[in-house]
Amino acid sequence: MxxxxxxxxxxxxxxxxxxxxxxxxxxxxxxxxxxxxxxxxxxxxxxxxxxxSKDALVQALLARARQDETGMLEAVHRARPEHGLARTGELVWSWLADPGHRKVLTLWVEGYARSLGDGAGPWAGFAERTIADWLEVFAAAQPPDRRDTPEGLAERTLLLSVLRGALLDLLASRDEPRTTAAVTAHLRTLEAPADGAPTRGGLAGDGPTGRTDRVTRTVAAPRAAVYAALLDRESLEAWLPPDGMSGRIEQWDPRPGGGFRMVLTYLDPAESPGAGPGKTSDATDVVDVRFTGLVPPERVVQQAVFESDDPSYAGTMTMTWHLAASAVGTEVTFTATDVPPGIDRADHEAGIASSLAHLASYVEEAR
Incomplete structure (x- = not known):
């Protein structure tokens, strides 16, 4: 050259x-x-x-957008897709739901739609190529004895349709908790066959329950104020402990990859939410929390590691705080996935609701 x-x-x-x-x-x-x-x-x-030509430039731009898409799919493929179709779908949706990817996905949807009515222009074939890209990755995640069957093709085609439909909904509504719940519901159907026998390929972190708990609360304050309260050490110590508990943060590093250790102490174990002994000792819970995603002022994603000699209380739980603007302030949705099975659902949701009530009082009084 x-x-x-x-x-x-x-x-x-x-x-x-x-x-x-x-x-x-x-x-x-x-x-x-x-x-x-x-x-x-x-x-x-x-x-x-x-x-x-202008058409050639449009083709180059669509190819550039597809490069971002295939880069994601290649990363999913490298993430051991043999773990199953459900896990692969979870990885893909995690990328699709990331607010940082909204612009490229909006462009992808535009290219997809334009290609459906343009059989000869620069958009031609864009939709067909993206379908082939996705189905190839999903096929690699299926067992060989199912991959080449009509049922296997239908299974991965349905997953593609669910993800694509949820993406369109998410781009229009910005309702990540609702669309994620819908996708997760479908992924659960891929985890076990009709006879109930266990399969490989479950969702990340699944234990005996693979449970999701969710609580929502409206706070009369702007999203920025609520987001700040999620990332301030003194604020967390004040509002995070549920009724009947006090909290102390021993370590603090509020950035992606950082985290904190929260020591929660029961004031009266017999009367606190989730009455009974703490998961770490008779009087305390120790929770190590890692920040895995920070999207100001929209979302905080954490992973909580529970220490316990009882395996039903031990494990890693993912917690997402989603902040959506509302007519009166901020709608806060807390979603916990992979909840350890020893944690009673009703008690857990009551504790979350209590913490959210404290958050609302704390932020509203500070205004």
Missing amino acids: TPSARDGSARKQQLLELAYAHVLDHGLADMSLRPLAEAIGSSPRVLLFLFG
Whole structure:
């Protein structure tokens, strides 16, 4: 390759990335070369010289969007898809539901829809190729003796349809807890055959129950104030312990990958929510919490590790605090998945409701 060809190729890639960032914000539907060129510091003549035509530029942008999609699918494939279709679906949905991917997914949906009515233009074949990409990854997650059967094809096609439909709903409604609950309900159907025999390929962290507990509370305060209370040490010590308990944080590192240790002490074990001995000792619960996702002011995702000699109380539970703007302030939805089976559901939800009530009082009084 000559130096001029190398320079042209590098400039083409640079402009493609700039154009891609632009269409993520503005979409492709009304894209015009002149405004695009001005926005990325180029000219229509340069874009036409490097890409050949507007249609070719659109094709390059769609290919760039597909590159992000296939990168995700390749990461899922590397994450040991032999663990099963349910686990693979869970990994894919985790990526789809991440607010940081909304722009590329909106562009993907636009390309998908446009390709359905454009059999010859730059959009042609986009939808068909993405379907093939997804089905290939799902097929790799199925047992070989099921993969090549009509039932296996129907199973992975249904999973694709559920994920695609939930994605469209999520992009329109921004209701992550509801759409995640729907996807999870379908993934559960992939975990065990009709005869009830155990299968490999369950969802991450599943124990004997694979249980999800969820509680919602409206707080009369803006999302930013509620989010701040989720990430402030003194605030957490004040509002997180449920009725009948006190709390002390021993370690504190509020960033993704960091976390904290909360020591919860029963004031009266016989009368506290979930009456009975603490999961760590007769009077205390020790919970190690790791921050796995922080999306201000929308979502906090944590993993809680319970220490106990009793395996029914030990385990790792994922906790998601989702904050949605409402007419009176913020709707806070707390979702716990993979709840240890020894934790009684009613007592657990009562404790969560108690903590949310304390959160509401704490934030509202501080205004």
